[in-house]
Amino acid sequence: MKRPFITKEQGEALAAQFPTPFHLYDEKGIRANARRLMAAFSWNPGFREFFAVKATPTPAILKVLQEEGCGVDCSSRTELMLAERCGFTGPEIMFSSNDTPPEEFALARKLGATINLDDLTHVDCLRDTCGIPERICCRFNPGGTFAISNAIMDNPGQAKYGFTRDQLTEGFRRLMDLGAKSFGLHAFLASNTVSNEYYPVLAGVLFKAAVELKRETGAQIDFINLSGGVGIPYRPGRRPTTSPSSARAFTGPSTRSCSRREWTTSPSIRSWAASCWALTGIS
Numbered sequence: 358m359k360r361p362f363i364t365k366e367q368g369e370a371l372a373a374q375f376p377t378p379f380h381l382y383d384e385k386g387i388r389a390n391a392r393r394l395m396a397a398f399s400w401n402p403g404f405r406e407f408f409a410v411k412a413t414p415t416p417a418i419l420k421v422l423q424e425e426g427c428g429v430d431c432s433s434r435t436e437l438m439l440a441e442r443c444g445f446t447g448p449e450i451m452f453s454s455n456d457t458p459p460e461e462f463a464l465a466r467k468l469g470a471t472i473n474l475d476d477l478t479h480v481d482c483l484r485d486t487c488g489i490p491e492r493i494c495c496r497f498n499p500g501g502t503f504a505i506s507n508a509i510m511d512n513p514g515q516a517k518y519g520f521t522r523d524q525l526t527e528g529f530r531r532l533m534d535l536g537a538k539s540f541g542l543h544a545f546l547a548s549n550t551v552s553n554e555y556y557p558v559l560a561g562v563l564f565k566a567a568v569e570l571k572r573e574t575g576a577q578i579d580f581i582n583l584s585g586g587v588g589i590p591y592r593p594g595r596r597p598t599t600s601p602s603s604a605r606a607f608t609g610p611s612t613r614s615c616s617r618r619e620w621t622t623s624p625s626i627r628s629w630a631a632s633c634w635a636l637t638g639i640s
Contacts, residue, residue: 361634362383362385362386362632362634363381363634368381368636371636372636372638377636377637377638378635378636378637378638379635379636380633380634380635380636381633381634381635381636382415382417382418382632382633383632383633384421384632386631386632387418387421387422387632388421388425390631390632391406391422391425391426391427392425394406395425395426403580405426405427405428405449406422406426406427406428407427407428407429407430407451407582408422408427408428408429408430409429409430409432409585410429410430410431410432410436410439410440411432411433411436413633414435414436414439416439416442416443419439419440419443419445420443420444423443423444423445423449428445428448428449428450428451429443429445429449429450429451430450430451430452430453431450431451431452431453431454431465431470432452432453432454432455433454433461434458434460434461434464437450437452437461437464437465437468437470438464440468441468446468446469447468447469447470448469448471448492450465450468450469450470450471451470451471451473451494451582452465452470452471452472452473453473453475453496453543454473454475455475455476455518457475457479457482459482459485459486460486462479462482462483462486462487463486463487466483466486466487466488466490467487471492471493471494471541472490472493472494473494473495473496473541473543473582474493474494474495474496474520474528475496475518475519476518476519476520477520477524477527477528480528480531480532480535484535488535488536489532489535489536489537490536490537491536491537491538491539492537492538492539492540492541492579493532493537493539493540493541494540494541494542494543494580494582495520495525495528495529495532495540495541495542495543496518496519496520496543496544496545497519497520497522497525497542497543497544497562497563497566498518498519498520498521498544499522499544499546499562499566500521500522518545519544522566525542525566525570526570526573526574529570529573529574529576530574533574533575533576538577539577539579539580540570540576540577540578540579541578541579541580541581541582542563542566542567542570542578542580542581542582543563543581543582543584544559544562544563544582544583544584545584545585546559546562556583559583559584560581560583563581563583564581567581
């Protein structure tokens with residue numbers, strides 16, 4: 358349940374100074390959330406949080422998160438341009454998009470971003486536009502339904518995004534032939550979940566695929582992107598996720614052998630939603 362970070366009197370004073378409606382952000386709360394997430398995954402030296410720019414394309418917020426060690430996840434040319442203007446460069450940028458115009462791939466490559474391919478056809482598009490970089494990521498869609506503790510969280514099988522399992526094998530082989538040397542895997546299988554089990558279960562799906570792909574293709578898989586999907590408890594009585602609990606679950610047997618891999622996340626709603634209020638007047 359969200360609780361105000363300002364008093365009624367403070368809100369009225371701000372509304373008298375600035376025309377409503379407007380959004381008000383709690384910088385202290387945003388920094389605290391970022392630090393809790395970083396601390397929870399500090400056991401992994403390669404961990405980085407990539408904030409999804411589309412969640413809040415506000416330069417001041419992006420710069421606060423940059424100061425806290427976060428990168429950015431961009432999905433369009435405009436977001437790439439914003440990231441560049443805010444000072445993000447190279448591996449600080451993930452480019453995850455779909456139905457991507459060639460010029461957006463070209464800009465991502467120019468900035469040195471890690472490109473996350475959404476579809477098998479993107480391999481040829483990227484090759485023809487600007488060449489295949491040595492470091493590349495692919496979005497995995499395992500199909501079927503995604504369930505946690507017998508509760509269905511989402512239905513990836515009905516989504517149009519991502520490589521199927523067979524397409525991943527084909528895609529990795531083609532990318533290797535075209536010069537890719539360092540691979541990552543990404544998946545986004547639920548939205549606004551408040552379950553502490555989500556990331557560990559998702560990690561299990563991705564690491565299983567990583568082990569299989571290594572065996573099938575010989576690819577060097579260096580990083581796992583757990584994406585976003587973690588939300589906040591909007592309704593009374595619901596409990597929030599706790600980053601330390603989710604992170605500790607990664608020490609289980611299913612993922613311990615892969616703990617030296619780079620891990621990345623982008624739970625952008627959780628990073629700022631509880632620290633943002635919309636102020637408006639009612640007459």
